[in-house]
Amino acid sequence: MRTAVRLTECVRETPSTVTLRFPYPASIDPGQFVMVWLPGDDELPMSVSYTDGPSKGVTIKAMGVTSRHVQSLVPGAWVGIRGPYGNRFDLSPRRILVVGGGSGAAVLAPAAEAAIRGGSTVTVALGATTAPELLFRDRFRSMGARVEVATDDGSEGTRGFVTAVADRLARAERFDALWTCGPEVMMQKVAAVGAEIHAPVFCAVERHMKCALGMCDACSLGPFHVCVDGPVFEAGRIVPLPEFARGHRDASGTMRAY
Amino acid sequence: MPGVADLAVRCAGVALRNPFLLASGIWGESGESLAGAWRAGAGGVITKSIGESARAGYPNPTVEAYDRWGMLNAMGLPNPGMDEYPREIAVARAAGATVIGSVFAGEADGFARLARRMAATGVSAIELNLSCPHAEGFGSEVGSDPTEVERIVRTVVGEVAVPVVAKITPNTADPAALAAAAERGGAAAVSAINTVRALAIDVRLRRPVLAHGLGGLSGPAIKPVGLACVWQIFRRVKIPVIGVGGIATARDALEYVMAGARAVEVGTAVAFDGIGVFGRLAAELSTLLDELGYRRLDDAVGAAHAGAGTPAEPI
Numbered sequence: 001m002r003t004a005v006r007l008t009e010c011v012r013e014t015p016s017t018v019t020l021r022f023p024y025p026a027s028i029d030p031g032q033f034v035m036v037w038l039p040g041d042d043e044l045p046m047s048v049s050y051t052d053g054p055s056k057g058v059t060i061k062a063m064g065v066t067s068r069h070v071q072s073l074v075p076g077a078w079v080g081i082r083g084p085y086g087n088r089f090d091l092s093p094r095r096i097l098v099v100g101g102g103s104g105a106a107v108l109a110p111a112a113e114a115a116i117r118g119g120s121t122v123t124v125a126l127g128a129t130t131a132p133e134l135l136f137r138d139r140f141r142s143m144g145a146r147v148e149v150a151t152d153d154g155s156e157g158t159r160g161f162v163t164a165v166a167d168r169l170a171r172a173e174r175f176d177a178l179w180t181c182g183p184e185v186m187m188q189k190v191a192a193v194g195a196e197i198h199a200p201v202f203c204a205v206e207r208h209m210k211c212a213l214g215m216c217d218a219c220s221l222g223p224f225h226v227c228v229d230g231p232v233f234e235a236g237r238i239v240p241l242p243e244f245a246r247g248h249r250d251a252s253g254t255m256r257a258y
Numbered sequence: 259m260p261g262v263a264d265l266a267v268r269c270a271g272v273a274l275r276n277p278f279l280l281a282s283g284i285w286g287e288s289g290e291s292l293a294g295a296w297r298a299g300a301g302g303v304i305t306k307s308i309g310e311s312a313r314a315g316y317p318n319p320t321v322e323a324y325d326r327w328g329m330l331n332a333m334g335l336p337n338p339g340m341d342e343y344p345r346e347i348a349v350a351r352a353a354g355a356t357v358i359g360s361v362f363a364g365e366a367d368g369f370a371r372l373a374r375r376m377a378a379t380g381v382s383a384i385e386l387n388l389s390c391p392h393a394e395g396f397g398s399e400v401g402s403d404p405t406e407v408e409r410i411v412r413t414v415v416g417e418v419a420v421p422v423v424a425k426i427t428p429n430t431a432d433p434a435a436l437a438a439a440a441e442r443g444g445a446a447a448v449s450a451i452n453t454v455r456a457l458a459i460d461v462r463l464r465r466p467v468l469a470h471g472l473g474g475l476s477g478p479a480i481k482p483v484g485l486a487c488v489w490q491i492f493r494r495v496k497i498p499v500i501g502v503g504g505i506a507t508a509r510d511a512l513e514y515v516m517a518g519a520r521a522v523e524v525g526t527a528v529a530f531d532g533i534g535v536f537g538r539l540a541a542e543l544s545t546l547l548d549e550l551g552y553r554r555l556d557d558a559v560g561a562a563h564a565g566a567g568t569p570a571e572p573i
Contacts, residue, residue, distance in 0.1 A: 001324065004462035021532070035318070039463045045464070078463055201338030211321045215529035216333060217287035217306070223294050228532070251314035253287035254338040 002080040016131045017061045024056040029088035031232045032113035035212050037080030042066040045209040054214045059106035063127045085212045086231045093177035096144045098124045099166045101182025105135040113143045114231025131155035132143035163189040170197045183243035190237035201235035264554040269498045269521040270421040270447035272382045275299035276540045289349025296355035299537035307362040309389040312339040317469045323460045329526050332392040332473035340375050347379040361557035362387040362393045366413040377418040380536040389452030390426035391474040397436025402437035408434030411443030421446030429455045434490040441495045449500035451484045477526040478504040485517050508542035516562035517567030
């Protein structure tokens, strides 16, 4: 069942991402997602970027028509929410390296917050195309994480891929686990970094989603269904799949190359 | 503890290791998912309904889930199309799965073309989707008229060597008449029922929940409806009946068998209980048959008809 809620805040986080806040009392763990219905348009899976308390939030990047529609929403607009769905990040590792690319930081920020609250230390390698697109950089800093930045254009931090920053950090310090979310090619490289230092890597992945109940098969990834088996996977379970970082199924179930 | 009763059945000429088939539309978009359902213990797997070309289906919301008692959906027949789909079937067959290919079309010739291509993939049987309740020009729109059902089935049966199963809609006054028409057309079996036409409305948003508006109800809520259809169909035709609708426990399945089903399809229970439901259903059904004194599932087919109308001691 869905719950219709009114948006309380629409926060422009970066030029391409927006956070929607709404009252939703269900308990949500970092890593989980909700299905957000924009009446008259579509319903999309969205990472929950604010999981604590009665006011929840999702952060979404403008990609398809519907997520562009999200960008124009204003407080007071009605949306339908169902969930939360999916699994969560295991918060037990003591030293965590978080590697976020683009809007991937949406799901990583609440997880990092919860881990720090539980006494873990968190180091963040945060990447974006350009400085204004660095999502939640200040939020990561204010929660007490150390943040290192990479941008494609060199406008802030290291010029180039965030995976190079992650690789440098992983060789210099000890980490018990890596958490990553972003383009699959990036997560593939993060998995290699983790393998190098013998630390487990947990990837939050995205697929086209319809039922979110493990039934319709739209979000199948190899033998898994991202909606119920994920969205958080230990890298060793998904990175070796032939389709990982290469393709995904579209709304018809046809495999498409990235 | 699984019992010792024999669950293997032969239905529409297809040998099934147990009667629990993965219903069409569930987990059937990818070959690996079909293989997963087979490994989880399904007696056979039925593909998504495949059409001529790739079809995205309706926009979301496509489902409304209730508390275990039911689920409403209007997916809109999403599928990768018959050009792409054979590779998925190959993956499922490589895993050893017994695969039944489901197809949908708007008229007899379209069904025949697709059935021919589906048969060429090596499936054990073909199920004709004559019953999707929410796709314009397809499903129950072509499957509610007995004359049309007979014509479609006859055309397809003339084109393929594999057994043809007609999936019947409950959204009509006389589903058994549709089954009888399928039998006249040469169907090897009929499956019943598809989802029951249904609607959900959000009162705050003042609109239907599903993007398509109307959808189809599945899950435990429709079990009594499915049982009644299977019951009536069993009395009307000689070909085997495959029971579908709201099966979540072995007892549900046995109710369908006693109403006349030789095999059953399971769908919505996968959403509520996960794919492990197949292994559990098979184990529980053999135990239940032991308890009731049946050595083979086959012996229970239609058993309730003998007792209809006569007072009996409960077992």
